[in-house]
Amino acid sequence: MGAVKTKRMPRAVREQQMLDAAVEIFGRRGYMAASMDEIAELAGVSKPLVYLYLNSKEDLFTACIRREAKALVDAVRSGVRTDVPADRRLWDGLLAFFAHTGRHPHAWSVLHLQARTHGEPFAAEVAAMRAEIVAFVTHLIAVAAREAHRAPDLPEQEVGGLAEALVGAAESLAAWANATEGGTPRQAAATLMNFAWAGLGNLMAGRPWSPPEA
Amino acid sequence: MGAVKTKRMPRAVREQQMLDAAVEIFGRRGYMAASMDEIAELAGVSKPLVYLYLNSKEDLFTACIRREAKALVDAVRSGVRTDVPADRRLWDGLLAFFAHTGRHPHAWSVLHLQARTHGEPFAAEVAAMRAEIVAFVTHLIAVAAREAHRAPDLPEQEVGGLAEALVGAAESLAAWANATEGGTPRQAAATLMNFAWAGLGNLMAGRPWSPPEA
């Protein structure tokens, strides 16, 4: 299952193999239960080499968090086009988010569970990424409000809370979609858009928000 | 900070002291990083006594989860009266939820983060509680729909997803409210009610849901 034991790879490649292995093990076992032995074995290298390249278990974990946080943000970013209406942008972002977390469950476990469970240094790393996403969503909401020419003065803090709630709901649904039989990214995104965009009140009044075609 | 070292307490009392200490340490350090030594010291007893009463680290952790899960559910339950409209009931429940998690951050960490990060036995324990809460919320949504005499046929699975999202958003906001300077339970509950009840669309249209007075 580990990388094939090929000799003499450039350092950058070896490092990525190590990070691949580390993300899988950290995601599966948790930070503390993961052993450097197992990671080195899965990566197909000797333990001292892991230390040579990545210094310590903490540094290795941090490197995993950074790489996967960047990958997730990039995935969401590149799923969103700027020349479409705000609700479409939100929809695209959610779709990209659920698709990525569904495709990389170990990475998502590292970011969503493990990193937040083991002390400031790691939690801070994830918090930065989360802040970036929340800011992005906050921006979307503000733009949407402007586009609607209405409610020009949704107070800043209010919007922050809303974005926080939206992101939290998304994170929660990501786990739910992964666990539920036949849960697709599309379905999760639809549920969340309905929830967020229309609100329960509207839903119950029979006026749900409807997802775009593609 | 630990309990005053009083000798010869009845077993029931000592057990609660131990659970208090354990919840705090588990909440702060995480399950694996928490050491029985530290827990015993904070509880003001020797390690063997902890083992005598609570058997093992796993059993101790499980006992913490059970106690805190029950405490949280009870807090929410007793915050909600049945003779009020559904939106008011949801509001009261959220208020009780944010108040309790705000007052017991370590307990909330144990339930929300630690228990889900360390294998089936523990996760299942929390999942049971969560399922109970989700069912409660699902019920509220259904009742609200009926009271509104509208949308008589919100499909089951749809409602499940909505409740999941709502609970997820609440969980996320609980952490946010705790971390944000001046974040009050009331504010968190208001934000979430707005989000959930009216939806972003309505909000931006200047028609927010408004919280009751008390």
Next chain:
Amino acid sequence: MGAVKTKRMPRAVREQQMLDAAVEIFGRRGYMAASMDEIAELAGVSKPLVYLYLNSKEDLFTACIRREAKALVDAVRSGVRTDVPADRRLWDGLLAFFAHTGRHPHAWSVLHLQARTHGEPFAAEVAAMRAEIVAFVTHLIAVAAREAHRAPDLPEQEVGGLAEALVGAAESLAAWANATEGGTPRQAAATLMNFAWAGLGNLMAGRPWSPPEA
């Protein structure tokens, strides 16, 4: 399984109950693996009482050894009558020996295995009993030789070795008889008598087997 919890027994009786329990547990688990907790529970008394009466685990073990050693020696002694020929006396002794060890396997385990496996103080206790038995057998052999009016000068040390070998063979057969399906004391004694008596007969007839040179 433990003694019925009756209050207020005379000390001597309670002590015997404790020793009964201790012999069973020591015999089953071995000295080190036996726990004072288990012994106290089986005896139907509280642990401090065990300590009050028997001081320590070591003392308790020693008391077990002494009691069971005496019981075994007494059993063998009272199985032998002095007004019969030496071969009959040996036969009777063996029969009593195999019968007693077969009826008290835990006690035999304590004497034969556990006591010899845990350091001088205990081994010495058993060695004393063993010496007594070896002396008894040595005596029997000497008497038999005299009765046969032959081999008047079997050297002392030689006889000691023979008795040692005989006792060793008996001990070994005791375990074998207990383990073998349908092994009876009578059968074990017969086997050993055949083995030993015929050999000794030749010896005493002055026809020993002689070892080769190198």
Next chain:
Amino acid sequence: MGAVKTKRMPRAVREQQMLDAAVEIFGRRGYMAASMDEIAELAGVSKPLVYLYLNSKEDLFTACIRREAKALVDAVRSGVRTDVPADRRLWDGLLAFFAHTGRHPHAWSVLHLQARTHGEPFAAEVAAMRAEIVAFVTHLIAVAAREAHRAPDLPEQEVGGLAEALVGAAESLAAWANATEGGTPRQAAATLMNFAWAGLGNLMAGRPWSPPEA
């Protein structure tokens, strides 16, 4: 007393050093009372290395038993030549047996006392070796009977009991020879041959001693 602390030895060598130390400590203290700390110290290595190479206390003990059982069987085997009469073969075997056990008292303690006192897995290991030796002796007795052209039909079970008794006597004498001042292997072997051979001789001549009625 422990191995000189030489650094960086090949694994095979270190493993033997560890087994040497373990046999000594297990032999002296018994399985349960032996501590991995003491074994590691005597072997001149750190505890983790012992675990790295030998996995657990149980595995270490098993490894000791296997090595020493093989060593003892090999010693007896290579002390016996097949081109000599049966009595000579028995004599040679006994001599080799007493010599080996005398030279390796700790190993003999492990095999004879410790291994049989601590549960099936270990006892079984020794029982296998013992069975091999008993079979060997049984074979010798049968051959001797054939060579003597007599008693062609000593019943199987009878011979088994005799071999058991012989081996038991030998085991017992081994301890005796070690403990007795000036006890030599040669002397122990002679005593046992006298005891056994003359007895067997009579048996095979069809003149067994016969037990009384009751």
Next chain:
DNA sequence: CATGAATGAGTTTTCATTCAT
């Protein structure tokens, strides 16, 4: 570069043993 050999420091857990009531 790469690795087999090695360890210091810490973990959970158990047990014989003792007070205070």
Next chain:
DNA sequence: CATGAATGAAAACTCATTCAT
């Protein structure tokens, strides 16, 4: 007498981390 409450000390085992080759 009898016991529930309590502990000091040590055991097996693991792991991140580092040399020497």
